[in-house]
Amino acid sequence: MGEAGQDHEPKSDGTRRRVSWKFLVAVAAFSYLISRALRGGSWYWPLGMLVLGVVVLTVRHLRDTSMVGMGRLLREATVAEPLMKQLQRADQLSLAGELAAAVELVDSVAADPATRRLPLLAAHVAMKRSDFAVGQGDLATAESEAVAAVRHHEQGRNRSAHSEALEKLGKIQLLLGRNDEAYATVTQAVAVGGGHMFRISRVRAELYLANLAFDQGDIPQAAEHAMTARTLAAKWHCHPQHAGACDTLAVVALAENRVEDAATWTAEADRALSRDGSALPHRVRHLIATALVSHGQGDETGALAAYLEMMRGVAELRTSWGWRDAQAYYVDLYSEHEFTAYTTAHALYRSGDHQALDAFASLLDLGSRTALRRMLRGELVVRTPDDIEQDGMSEIVGLLTTLAGAEFTASGPEGALIAEVQTASPRPGVTSGQVSRAYERLETLVSLRFRWAIEADDDAPVADPRAYARLWNSHVLQARLVSNGQETCVVGLWTTPDGTRHPFLHPVQGAAAALLGDVVGIESLRDGPKPGTPPEPDTTGETEGVRAEAPAWRRTPRHRRLASRDASPWATLARLLLPPGLLELLDDADPSGTVPKLLVVPDSSLWRVPWTALSVAPDDPDGYVVDRAVLAMSPSLSLMDGRQQTPQPASGRDRGAPGRAFTFLSGVNAEGLDLERTALDAAYGAGVVHARTPGQLLSLLDPDGMEFVVGAASVHGNDRPGLAHALRLDRHTTLSAARMLTLRFPRTLLINACLSAELDERRGTDPLGIPTVALCRGAETVIGGIFPLPDGKGNNPLYSHPTARILAALYQLLAEGVAPATALRTAQRRFRAEVGPVPPLLWAGLVSITASFDDPPHT
The missing domain is CATH 1.25.40.10 (Tetratricopeptide repeat domain)
Known part of the structure; x- marks a missing residue:
């Protein structure tokens, strides 16, 4: 601003000074004569001169600078007006709870070059960004923006704005726990503002x-x-x-x-x-x-009613609060009160207040409510150019194109959005930081788009577990891990096929807490008493490698637990994670006869538990959950929306007609892949298509291409979260969950890669990842790896190629028309019958994730 002022400062010269003095003398004489004529007194002379001086200085200043200054102010006002309207719109969105959309608007104003040229506007933008960053829990950014606003206003004369900036900075320091600084800053705000605050x-x-x-x-x-x-x-x-x-x-x-x-x-x-x-x-x-x-x-009933309304409000806010750290902050902010809500509801239920059961069930639904509620119905792929310009699609296309270049996948099927993404030339110069930001940005835009899809359907059904339990003749188990900072509990609801609900609340403490921390990787749970000496891994069944980029895998506590033959830790976890009645039911089930179906819906903290390996009868070799039930998983009951009334009976649906299947087998142990390829050819014959290159695979996944019943990809996976979750197709090509948003998948999809069943586990986020994207893009069931899958030869030849051998049996069962979850259970049990008692590491890595649990009612 200083340089601009110098560039337009009017120059002065001697002529102008002489004219000014002549003007001054003339006006002074005129003022003196008027004062004498009017009053006849001499004391008006000084007053007249004072007035004259003010007039002269004002006239001279206006003459010298007004044209330029007023012009600049008018130009600045013209530029700032539309930007200020955007900021006002952001305020309206924020007040309506649409914080993520508000941040989008403010960021666009901040990026406008005009904002940098207008210091007052820049300070206003900094204040807005600080406010919204507080709402999203990004307190570091909030403090940085607030400090910038304070420094600007320190140079000006607007005490009101200066005190407001200080007040907001004090709030952030209070949230950061720096109470002394906060007190000093807020006190300063009051002092600076005074009567102008x-x-x-x-x-x-x-x-x-x-x-x-x-x-x-x-x-x-x-x-x-x-x-x-x-x-x-x-x-x-x-x-x-x-x-x-x-x-x-x-x-x-x-x-x-x-x-x-x-x-x-x-x-x-x-x-x-x-x-x-x-x-x-x-x-x-x-x-x-x-x-x-x-x-x-x-009044515990009144307290529960207030908590339930609170959680409804929190759920409503979360749907529009952004992603990742923003939601995690918001969840943590109310975690103590959510914990108390669960304990209050459970205590009332135990005391005989059965109305508390409805509240308990509602709390579970509200606590796990995500944008996936209508994700299945939210189409991301567009077909017309006009669609691309709506709802942020143009930027989504650009981001997908950037990621396509970074992933070195330039070939692919034809189609409006598909072509725009996949005909982009590779961009080896894209940095990892740019790729990470592209994924982050894409998740925000996808979140907003799904949000709009939800709002467009006012009749979206409530995710009631009783509807699914009756529909699929299945037991439904919902489980969450909640904490108030001092205590941690597993809270859950077991719903039987007849619709009866059984709430449970199990404290997580002592050795059981440390054990759960080992298995799911939560460090805070591992801080307590340790469950004895960690078992030595059973190396007799150790294989050469795994189907993932996981070099430190064998050194993790999770690996040690999975590699042990000792079933007692899995029995401890079963008692922690399953309600007593369900434990008894599974204990009584006959592994060789009729077994119940069990749909497990865990939150992100418990998703990594290998539920099939929980032991309900530790003294029985066939005492694992996989022996006593047909188990499937779902990241959200919302994934089943729209399917309640249209189940397709699996019995005989595909029997005698295996249908078409495609495969992509690359990068993992060659002998294991040969086992899989042979099994696929035997099961599907001429109906199997083997894709040899990434381009051929993408062509098979073209939404307008041929349809398949089964698809299988045996490759390496990674554990990157959210839409960055990816498969390595070859040395130069990866396929991310982000790119999968533009593809179509068969009814049953097998992603035989390590960690391919992983989901975004960060608190407060929707459980995005390869499985949920595939379920939203055509698949009914996804079978993938919940931990690094063992690959290659074993120290003992009997245990070599465990994953490939389980898959070979699985392909044959699917071709015979056996439903996916049942087929996986049978294949895992056959492998264990062949090799004898082995640790869960060798057989429990593959899990069935479904949005349509239409397996036969009994096995």
Whole structure:
């Protein structure tokens, strides 16, 4: 701005100075004569000269600079107006709960070159980005943007804006736990603003000071600040802040055991929120205070009702809150209260309040609600140029094209979006950082698109496990891992085929906690007492390699657990993860006769558990879950939306007509691949198509190409999360979940690669990965690897090629018309019957993930 001012500063010269002095003398004389004529007094002379001086200086300044300055201001206003409208639209979206969409708008304004030329606008953008970053839990970015805004306003004269920036910075420091800094910053905000401080900033500052005092145990000081905030907010009609101050006063009253006073404060907060359409986050926080007061009054039913409404609000916010760290922050923010909600509901149910069962089931649904609820119906592939310009599709196409270049896959089928993506020339110069950002950006856009698809269907059904239990004649087990920071529990709901529901809550502690931490890789669970000396791995069945890029795999606690023949740890996990009634049911099942079906729906924390290897009868060689049930997994009951009324009976559906199958076998142990190829040829005969190159594979997956019943890919996999989850097709080619969004898959898809069944396990995110993308792009069942699959020869020849041998049996069973989950169970049990007792490492790696569990009711 300084350089621009110098470039347009009008030059002065002697003539201009002489004209100025002549003008000054003339006006002075005129002023003197007028004052004498009007008043006749001499004391008006100094006043006249003062007025004259102001007039002259003003006229000269305007003459010298007004044309240029006013022109620049007009040009800046013209440029800033549309950008400010975008920021206003972002505010509206944020208040409506659409934070991810709001961030999109603000980022586009920040990237506009005009923003860098307009310091005031840049400061305003920094404030917005800071606010939204707080909402998404990115406190490092929030603090950086707030500091930038503070530094700008320190150079200006706008005390109101300066104090607002300081107030927001203090809030971030409070969230970061730097209480001393926060107190100093908020105090400075009040001092800087003084009487010029924005009213809402003044109220929020008092609320922050109240929270700081409460955290430090200074209850009287907290009450004083909260009361000041309440008085000012009521006076200035800041209704959400008025409610927040009353809720704070309620918490203070509870700390002093003044329960009735606390109830009075929450009632006033409720009235304040009812006076306008307060944003959902304010209502969620108020519901927490309401629940705490109900607890204080001994009204556990009222507390549960408040918690249930709170979780409905949290679920609604999560759907539009962005991805990854944003949702993880939001989930963690309310994890303590979610934990209390579950324990309250379970205690009420145990005491005989059966209405609490509905609340418990609703909590499970709300806690695991994801964008996958309508993902199956959300079409991403477009067919017309006009479609590409809608809903962010043009940028999605660009990102997919970038990823296509990075993945070295330039050939492929024809089609509108497919052609745009796959005819892009390879870009070996794309850096890993650019690829990571492309995946991140793509997930955000895909999230928004799925969000819009959900909103477009107001009749989307609720994911009720009873509907699926009856439909598929299956037991349904939902399980989640919840924690309040001090305690951890497995909470779940077991629903029987007749629709009866059994809630359970199992504390995770001691040796069982450490064992679960070993198996799923959660370090915080492994900090407690260890379950004895970790077992030595059984190396007799160790194979040469695995079907993944996992060099450190054999050194992990998870590998040691899986490589042990000892079934007792798996029995411990079974008692932790399964309700007692289900344990008894499975214990009574006859492995050689009729066994029940079991659909397991775990959250992201429990997804990595090898559920088939849980032991319900540790003294019986056939005591694993795989022996006692036909088991399938689902990342979300939402994946089954739209299928409840149209089951296709599997019995005899394909019998005698194996249908067409395709394969892509590359990169893993050659002898194992020969076993698979021979089995496929024997099972499908002329109906099998072997793709030899990545390009041929992509052609077979063309949405407009030939249809297949079964597809199999035996390659190397990786454990990258989300849409970056990928398969290595050859030395130069990878196929990511992101690219799979544009393909179509057969009804049964076997991805015989290590970690191909992995999903995004980061807290708060939708369980995206290769399996869910395939299920959303045509597959009904995906069979993949939940851990690195053993590959090649074994130390003992009896155990060589375990994965390939299980797959060879599986191909034959599928060709005979056996449903996928049943076929996998049978193949795994046949392998164990051939080789004798072996650790789960050799046989439990493949799992069946389904959106259509239509296996026969009995096996």
